[in-house]
Amino acid sequence: xxxxxxxxxxxxxxxxxxxxxxxxxxxxxxxxxxxxxxxxxxxxxxxxxxxxxxxxxxxxxxxxxxxxxxxxxxxxxxxxxxxxxxxxxxxxxxxxxxxxxxxxxxxxxxxxxxxxxxxxxxxxxxxxxxxxxxxxxxxxxxxxxxxxxxxxxxxxxxxxxxxxxxxxxxxxxxxxxxxxxxxxxxxxxxxxxxxxxxxxxxxxxxxxxxxxxxxxxxxxxxxxxxxxxxxxxxxxxxxxxxxxxxxxxxxxxxxxxxxxxxxxxxxxxxxxxxxxxxxxxxxxxxxxxxxxxxxxxxxxxxxxxxxxxxxxxxxxxxxxxxxxxxxxxxxxxxxxxxxxxx
Amino acid sequence: xxxxxxxxxxxxxxxxxxxxxxxxxxxxxxxxxxxxxxxxxxxxxxxxxxxxxxxxxxxxxxxxxxxxxxxxxxxxxxxxxxxxxxxxxxxxxxxxxxxxxxxxxxxxxxxxxxxxxxxxxxxxxxxxxxxxxxxxxxxxxxxxxxxxxxxxxxxxxxxxxxxxxxxxxxxxxxxxxxxxxxxxxxxxxxxxxxxxxxxxxxxxxxxxxxxxxxxxxxxxxxxxxxxxxxxxxxxxxxxxxxxxxxxxxxxxxxxxxxxxxxxxxxxx
Numbered sequence: 001x002x003x004x005x006x007x008x009x010x011x012x013x014x015x016x017x018x019x020x021x022x023x024x025x026x027x028x029x030x031x032x033x034x035x036x037x038x039x040x041x042x043x044x045x046x047x048x049x050x051x052x053x054x055x056x057x058x059x060x061x062x063x064x065x066x067x068x069x070x071x072x073x074x075x076x077x078x079x080x081x082x083x084x085x086x087x088x089x090x091x092x093x094x095x096x097x098x099x100x101x102x103x104x105x106x107x108x109x110x111x112x113x114x115x116x117x118x119x120x121x122x123x124x125x126x127x128x129x130x131x132x133x134x135x136x137x138x139x140x141x142x143x144x145x146x147x148x149x150x151x152x153x154x155x156x157x158x159x160x161x162x163x164x165x166x167x168x169x170x171x172x173x174x175x176x177x178x179x180x181x182x183x184x185x186x187x188x189x190x191x192x193x194x195x196x197x198x199x200x201x202x203x204x205x206x207x208x209x210x211x212x213x214x215x216x217x218x219x220x221x222x223x224x225x226x227x228x229x230x231x232x233x234x235x236x237x238x239x240x241x242x243x244x245x246x247x248x249x250x251x252x253x254x255x256x257x258x259x260x261x262x263x264x265x266x267x268x269x270x271x272x273x274x275x276x277x278x279x280x281x282x283x284x285x286x287x288x289x290x291x292x293x294x295x296x297x298x299x300x301x302x303x304x305x306x307x308x309x310x311x312x313x314x315x316x317x318x319x320x321x322x323x324x325x326x327x328x329x330x331x332x333x334x335x336x337x338x339x340x341x342x
Numbered sequence: 343x344x345x346x347x348x349x350x351x352x353x354x355x356x357x358x359x360x361x362x363x364x365x366x367x368x369x370x371x372x373x374x375x376x377x378x379x380x381x382x383x384x385x386x387x388x389x390x391x392x393x394x395x396x397x398x399x400x401x402x403x404x405x406x407x408x409x410x411x412x413x414x415x416x417x418x419x420x421x422x423x424x425x426x427x428x429x430x431x432x433x434x435x436x437x438x439x440x441x442x443x444x445x446x447x448x449x450x451x452x453x454x455x456x457x458x459x460x461x462x463x464x465x466x467x468x469x470x471x472x473x474x475x476x477x478x479x480x481x482x483x484x485x486x487x488x489x490x491x492x493x494x495x496x497x498x499x500x501x502x503x504x505x506x507x508x509x510x511x512x513x514x515x516x517x518x519x520x521x522x523x524x525x526x527x528x529x530x531x532x533x534x535x536x537x538x539x540x541x542x543x544x545x546x547x548x549x550x551x552x553x554x555x556x557x558x559x560x561x562x563x564x565x566x567x568x569x570x571x572x573x574x575x576x577x578x579x580x581x582x583x584x585x586x587x588x589x590x591x592x593x594x595x596x597x598x599x600x601x602x603x604x605x606x607x608x609x610x
Contacts, residue, residue: 226446229433229495232426236393237499238419238447283434 012287015280019294023079026298030075030305035313036066043067074195076203077263078304079297081195082273084210084259086296088252089270090277090288091217094224095245096147097231100158102271103256107164109267111139112253112260113190114168117175119261120184125197129205132261133254139168140253144246185264192317193266195304206262213255214293220248221285228283266300266319268326273299275333299326345370346503346534347392351401353558354387361387363558364401369536374529376545377538379555380579385538386507388555392536393424393505405503419447423499425492425506433480437491440480441466444498466494469524471517485512493521497528504528506537510544522548542596546570547588554578570594 031043041056046067048055059067085103092101103109112132119131146160172190185197223244227234235241259266277291303321310316347369354362362384369375377385390396391403394410403410405421413421423444433440441463448454467473470490475483480491489512496504509525510518518541526548529535539545545552546566554562554569556578562569575583581600588595 222446222449225435225439226443228435229440229443230426232395232424235395235415236419236422236424236426237443238416240415284439 012281012290016290016294019291019298023294023298023301026302026305027075027079030078030301031067031071033305033309034066034071035308036062038063038066047072069200073200073203074198074304075301077195077198077206077259078301080203080207080210081259081263081266082269082295082297082300083214083293084255084296085266085269085300086273086277086292087214087217087289088256089272090274090285090292091220091224091248091252092270093274094227094285095248096157097228098157099275100271101161102268103252104265104267105158105165105271106143106161107168108136108139108143108253108256109260109265110165110168110172110191111142112136112257113172113265114175115257116261116264117172117179117184117190121175121179124183125199125202125262126205129202129209129258129261132259133209133257136255136257136260137250137253139164140249144249188317190260190264192319193264193322194307194315194317194319195263196308196315198263202262206258209258210255213251213258216251217248217255218289220244221289224248224285264317264319266303266322268322268330269296269300272326272330272333275330279333346406347536348404348407349388349392349401350403352388352391352398352403353400354384354391354396355399361558362391362398365560366401367553367560367563369534371534372529372532373551374526374535374549375537375551375553376549377536377553377555378540378542378545379561383555383578384558385555387558388553389424389505389507389536389538393422394418395424416447419499419501421501422503422505423496423501425496425504425509427508427511431481431488436477436479437472437483437494438463438467438476440491441494441498444495447499462498462500463494466497469497470494471520486514486517489513490517490521493524502533504533504535506535508538508540511540518544542570542575546596547591547593567594570596 031047032038032040042059042063045056045059046064049059050068088103089101092103092106093099112135115131115133115135115138116128117131119134120128123130142164143161146164147157169191173187176184176187176190223234223239226237226239227241227244229237231241273292273296274288277288277295281287281291299322300318303325304318307318307321308315345368347367349365349367352362352365353360365388377388379385387396391398392405392410394405394413397411410418410422435443442459444466445454445459445462448459464473467476470493472487472490472494475487475491480488483491489509493506493509496506506525510521513521522544525535525537529550537549549566551564552566552569553560554574561578562574570585572584575585575596581598584597584599585594586597
């Protein structure tokens with residue numbers, strides 16, 4: 001029997017470095033590939049100038065528009081989304097001690113999408129993010145109350161979340177169809193996700209919420225380890241379990257609300273990425289989060305690259321790509337994982 | 343002096359059923375106390391009342407003068423450590439990680455250091471004889487090994503009060519004796535140890551005082567040779583039981599004395 005679980009410390013740095021290199025490669029590829037063909041030197045020229053290093057001939061206005069104002073913000077939003085969703089999945093799986101926990105599966109994402117749609121109708125892109133955060137937190141609160149007493153019953157817990165999510169997804173539709181449809185993105189945007197309309201302004205607003213929330217989740221890593229011993233054990237080790245779980249869930253509401261408000265619901269990232277990273281780096285939340293910070297963005301940016309190049313010039317919703325890749329992969333993981341304790 | 347643990351007329355009821363009824367018990371500093379009694383006697387509930395997991399319905403519980411349920415979780419975690427039965431099942435961490443998590447209450451303590459944590463954890467691993475398992479994943483260990491990991495974690499928490507619910511039930515005879523001797527030593531080092539035990543002989547051999555419970559109430563408290571008697575044990579366990587002197591230990595020995603089918607054991 002092979003031992004599954006914590007991996008030794010050595011090797012962690014190497015693996016994280018490899019993840020970082022892979023992420024850089026995907027980012028570079030995403031800057032280069034797209035509907036508009038540009039020479040690598042043009043792409044490099046634009047990026048070099050933006051970081052204050054004039055390199056080669058001046059790039060054309062068109063190259064600057066494509067690389068800096070279209071591709072760069074959506075890649076950055078992809079990175080933010082990847083971190084936000086992977087962290088949220090890891091945090092929820094930690095507090096519920098349930099490997100199936102995921103912000104979208106548990107209804108926080110769909111809830112945020114309702115708020116995002118309503119917020120966009122009221123206040124444009126900024127309103128979308130703000131509405132997403134408010135509704136994300138509200139959905140997280142509802143989830144907290146619903147699972148308060150039954151958190152240990154795994155099947156019921158997931159059913160509660162899925163039911164909540166489906167009901168809220170319907171409300172996304174109501175919000176979109178009831179509103180002025182020239183002012184709000186489509187149902188498709190909200191429920192399948194897209195970075196096609198991302199601007200630097202979107203990134204600037206979302207990053208604030210995600211940075212604060214991610215910092216809170218990182219600060220919670222040791223307490224998440226303690227909670228893995230069991231709720232009673234965590235209490236015996238001085239953790240105020242109820243307050244801690246509530247704080248983590250609400251933080252997830254903020255983080256997920258911001259990215260859903262900006263780019264809609266992108267499924268499977270929160271569920272899959274922590275599982276993959278856990279298998280490679282082990283279950284301790286410090287290394288798990290470090291890995292998620294690399295692999296989450298790697299997956300989302302890569303999926304977005306596929307979403308806009310697979311059927312170019314037609315762009316497909318990025319959530320279709322994440323679901324298509326992650327679904328079967330997750331089923332395979334679940335089959336393997338069913339043989340060991342989780 | 344304020345006793346480390348003071349239970350005064352404490353009772354606990356849930357849904358109209360009284361589980362612990364009017365328990366009064368003072369435990370001093372250097373003591374190893376066992377709680378014995380039949381299944382459903384209220385032993386675990388009494389331990390949970392002392393641990394601060396449950397708030398007494400009647401009466402009071404105090405640890406060094408404070409009600410545990412009124413204390414902040416971290417302050418409480420510096421006063422008492424708790425071992426629950428079936429601890430450690432499905433935990434994906436290594437043994438060393440789990441035992442190190444026992445140091446969690448000291449995380450923001452300026453007097454504590456990483457070196458101190460390592461020292462305490464190493465000592466706890468050695469004391470429970472699991473140093474060789476330090477890098478194994480807990481979920482892959484046997485039940486007995488997991489119990490020893492949980493005991494090591496409780497020791498690493500380094501609290502004046504140690505509460506254990508059935509620490510030896512899953513252990514083989516060798517590790518059972520070793521664990522009881524270890525806990526006895528822990529008490530002698532100045533800690534107060536309270537253990538719920540099913541093995542009355544272990545209680546008789548190693549603990550300073552035995553609390554005998556039945557139907558939620560304390561039936562007797564005292565040193566094993568004073569408290570453990572044929573009549574009391576036979577009554578609470580609803581089973582013929584004899585207490586005889588241990589042939590080579592100066593402790594009582596508790597024996598089941600139900601006649602076996604086809605054998606006439608007689609009454610000597």
